[in-house]
Amino acid sequence: QDGGQTDIPQGPPMTAGEREGVRVAINQCWNIGSLSTAAQRIKLVMRVEMTEEGTPISDSITMTGFEGGDEAAAQQAFEAARRAVVRGVKGCGGKPGYDLDPAKYGEWNVMNLTFDASGMRLR
Numbered sequence: 001q002d003g004g005q006t007d008i009p010q011g012p013p014m015t016a017g018e019r020e021g022v023r024v025a026i027n028q029c030w031n032i033g034s035l036s037t038a039a040q041r042i043k044l045v046m047r048v049e050m051t052e053e054g055t056p057i058s059d060s061i062t063m064t065g066f067e068g069g070d071e072a073a074a075q076q077a078f079e080a081a082r083r084a085v086v087r088g089v090k091g092c093g094g095k096p097g098y099d100l101d102p103a104k105y106g107e108w109n110v111m112n113l114t115f116d117a118s119g120m121r122l123r
Helices: 016-029 071-088 102-108
Strands: 043-049 062-067 110-116 119-122
Touching: 016 071, 016 102, 016 119, 043 071, 062 071, 071 110
Parallel strands: none
Antiparallel strands: 043 062, 043 110, 110 119
């Protein structure tokens, strides 16, 4: 995990509650209703780099893999997942956004997220 960035505070691991908070915030914004049936079948993995303020760096959000469909369906699902991650910062549906401990930045500065029709999970 150390890519030469030794100045990033590692801190203790994220607690189950912190991981759950991120999951809930993103899932509140994860809307598959507008996706094609093919895109709803996709399971995708994406990588997200975060700022120290707990905001996703938009240009860093990349799809690192997918299964269950073709490239077009995966791209459609990725765009919806990307929107959920970006919007999850502020919260959706009146729920709060991410509550990430700055002392643990080294634990959450890069997140690998798995999305499918049932929602998002932190890997």
